[in-house]
Amino acid sequence: xxxxxxxxxxxxxxxxxxxxxxxxxxxxxxxxxxxxxxxxxxxxxxxxxxxxxxxxxxxxxxxxxxxxxxxxxxxxxxxxxxxxxxxxxxxxxxxxxxxxxxxxxxxxxxxxxxxxxxxxxxxxxxxxxxxxxxxxxxxxxxxxxxxxxxxxxxxxxxxxxxxxxxxxxxxxxxxxxxxxxxxxxxxxxxxxxxxxxxxxxxxxxxxxxxxxxxxxxxxxxxxxxxxxxxxxxxxxxxxxxxxxxxxxxxxxx
Numbered sequence: 001x002x003x004x005x006x007x008x009x010x011x012x013x014x015x016x017x018x019x020x021x022x023x024x025x026x027x028x029x030x031x032x033x034x035x036x037x038x039x040x041x042x043x044x045x046x047x048x049x050x051x052x053x054x055x056x057x058x059x060x061x062x063x064x065x066x067x068x069x070x071x072x073x074x075x076x077x078x079x080x081x082x083x084x085x086x087x088x089x090x091x092x093x094x095x096x097x098x099x100x101x102x103x104x105x106x107x108x109x110x111x112x113x114x115x116x117x118x119x120x121x122x123x124x125x126x127x128x129x130x131x132x133x134x135x136x137x138x139x140x141x142x143x144x145x146x147x148x149x150x151x152x153x154x155x156x157x158x159x160x161x162x163x164x165x166x167x168x169x170x171x172x173x174x175x176x177x178x179x180x181x182x183x184x185x186x187x188x189x190x191x192x193x194x195x196x197x198x199x200x201x202x203x204x205x206x207x208x209x210x211x212x213x214x215x216x217x218x219x220x221x222x223x224x225x226x227x228x229x230x231x232x233x234x235x236x237x238x239x240x241x242x243x244x245x246x247x248x249x250x251x252x253x
Contacts, residue, residue, distance in 0.1 A: 001134060002033025003160070003189075004074075004229045005208040007221055009197025013053060015043040019064050026068070029227045034132070036068070038078040039164050039195040039208075040141050041090065046166035046199060047081075050119045054083035057093065057101060066099035073097045075131055079140070079164050082106070087121045092138050092164055094129045103129035105138035109146055116142075126152045134159050134234055141165035144178045144192070147185065151253045154186035159237045163192045169205040176207055183211035187241050189232050196223055213240040 008025055011017040022042075026032070040046065043061055044053050055061050061080045069076040074097055082091040082104070090107040106123025110116040126149060127138045137153030137160070144163050153161055161182060167175045175194065183190040189212055196206040209220040210230040219230035241247060 001035065001132065001232045001234075002031075002229050003035040003037065003191055003210065003232050004029070004033040004227050005191060005193045005210070005219070005221070006036065006038045006227050007194065007196060007206050007208040008039075008225045009204075010039070010043065010045045010195060012045050012199055013047055013049060015061065018043045022068075025225065025227065026072070031229060032072055032074055032227070033229050034074055035232075036072065036074045036076050037162055037164065037191060037193045038065075038076070039193050040079040040166045041081060042079045042164075044081060045195075046114075048115060048119045050081055050088035054081045054088045056083050057091075057104065062093060062095070062101065065093065066095050066101075069095040069097055070099040075102075077138075077162055077164065088119065089123060090116070090120050090140055092140055092162075094136075094138070096131070103127055103138070105140070107140040107143060108149060109142045111142040128153065128156050128158055134232065137161045139163045141167060144175070144182065147182070148253070150182050150186050151250065154188070154247055155250065155253050157241075157247070158186075158188055159234045160189040160191065160232055161186065163190070165192060165194045166199075166204065167194050168202040170202075172205055172207055176209065179209055180211050180215050180217070183213060184215035187213045187244070187247060188237055189213060191230075196225060213237050
């Protein structure tokens with residue numbers, strides 16, 4: 001199974017412009033995978049303007065990604081700012097090839113360093129979604145620094161962990177190291193999708209990557225707007241876990 005990571009430079013809080021940009025980027029690619037992944041808060045950038053940017057999950061953002069899922073007959077994983085009553089969540093949605101919402105994950109660890117926790121409620125539950133026998137654990141950006149979440153995914157024996165992010169260049173070495181560590185310790189594929197460009201405060205230089213269960217980087221892209229594709233092999237996950245049965249020795253989860 002192939003996974004495609006869409007790395008681009010979103011226009012700040014400009015949803016319609018970012019829809020056009022993504023449509024153009026995808027038209028250039030003829031080999032999109034069965035899984036198509038976009039960065040955190042895909043259509044807005046990492047904004048704290050939640051009250052203005054938030055939507056219900058039947059509004060334009062999810063409708064746009066639903067159309068992409070149907071048009072390309074693929075599973076789409078994208079970031080949205082979700083409204084639920086008076087609360088807002090930094091959310092990752094999974095849409096199946098029919099464009100239907102199959103799963104949603106709300107970021108468990110809002111980034112307090114940038115006051116995200118003041119504008120967004122934290123999610124409460126890890127989410128595992130499934131497609132064609134592939135088990136996928138979901139996460140968003142800052143979650144990557146909290147290995148206990150990913151140990152819960154290891155306990156569920158996920159084959160792939162997806163992390164969507166807006167991770168700045170000043171700490172990009174942490175991003176790359178943590179993605180690799182999450183793959184090694186949990187013996188699964190890890191796909192991290194970052195953005196490029198600038199927002200009002202920070203610069204981003206991408207390095208969207210896929211690591212295999214042994215921590216080998218099998219795909220990566222630096223500071224450019226593109227789609228990178230890699231192969232995910234569930235048999236290889238099982239082989240590594242059988243050959244090196246480290247997960248059986250977990251004691252604290």
